[in-house]
Amino acid sequence: MARYTDASCKLCRREGMKLFLKGERCYSNKCAIARRPYAPGQHGAQKKKLSEYGVQLREKQKAKRFYGILESQFRKYFEMANRKKGVTGENLLQLLESRLDNVVYRMGFGTTRAEARQLVTHGHFDVNGKRLNIPSYLVKVGDTISVREDSKKSPRFKEILEVTGSKVVPKWLEVDQENLKGKVVALPSREDIDLNVQEHLIVELYSK
Numbered sequence: 001m002a003r004y005t006d007a008s009c010k011l012c013r014r015e016g017m018k019l020f021l022k023g024e025r026c027y028s029n030k031c032a033i034a035r036r037p038y039a040p041g042q043h044g045a046q047k048k049k050l051s052e053y054g055v056q057l058r059e060k061q062k063a064k065r066f067y068g069i070l071e072s073q074f075r076k077y078f079e080m081a082n083r084k085k086g087v088t089g090e091n092l093l094q095l096l097e098s099r100l101d102n103v104v105y106r107m108g109f110g111t112t113r114a115e116a117r118q119l120v121t122h123g124h125f126d127v128n129g130k131r132l133n134i135p136s137y138l139v140k141v142g143d144t145i146s147v148r149e150d151s152k153k154s155p156r157f158k159e160i161l162e163v164t165g166s167k168v169v170p171k172w173l174e175v176d177q178e179n180l181k182g183k184v185v186a187l188p189s190r191e192d193i194d195l196n197v198q199e200h201l202i203v204e205l206y207s208k
Contacts, residue, residue, distance in 0.1 A: 056205035062197045067096045068113050073136070078206050089199030090190045097188045100127065101135035103145060107175045107182040108164035109157070124151040139184045146181030 050058065064074050081091035096102065101110075101117040104125060110116030117135045119125065125132060126146050127139070139145070147157060161177060169175045170192050175182040 053205070056201045059197050059199070059201040060205055063093070063096065063195065063199070063202060066195050066197075067099065067102060068117065069096070075206070078202070082203075082206075089203045092202065093190065093193050093195065093197075093199055094188055095138065097193055098138045099135065100125070100132065100137040100139060100145070103139050103173065103182075103184065106170055107145065107173055108167045108169065108177065109147065109160060109180065109182075111160055111163050115160075124148055124154075141184055141186060143184045144181060145183070146179070152180055 060074070064071070069077075077095045078088075078092055081095055082088050084091045097106075101113055101120050104110050104120060105113045105116040109125075110119055120135045121133055123131055123133045124147060126144075126148055127137065128144055131148065151157070157180060165177065169182075170188065172184065172186040172188045172192055173182055174185050
């Protein structure tokens, strides 16, 4: 499966905002965008005026990189969102938030989305009591996500909770940190999603 393997901090610098791809590092003075708040590359510090297409493209790239998704899959989510009733842009963000790897991250069972994706892929989670290793699985209201019994013994989850224990869990999720499980009590609304992106520009880009 194709995946991005270059330095994650370059992505934040390119988009001009923190995408929180490196966990604790993003909150420290080691954060690359705090030290070098301009795009990577020889001419990164030069300010350029973007065209209408360029502005739309940057919004799409922000969303893709925030959730760690490549182009072909992102476009599939857009097509799904476009078929659903409601506002297409908000539908798109709701679908992205509903991915299992993102939900695991939001519950605090991974310090980054990349780590949450890896833990899901390695089979450390049950969904409704059954082992599931598909990061792109879209959760539904009422789904219960829990760390598998044999995985609870791993010291890694203790280390993760030491980092994420004070993290605010979105109101559309319920989490029992002691028993390493959580439940989806609602689907996220736009107000629940902390991504600073203008999703209507993504819709305009794909609608051309």
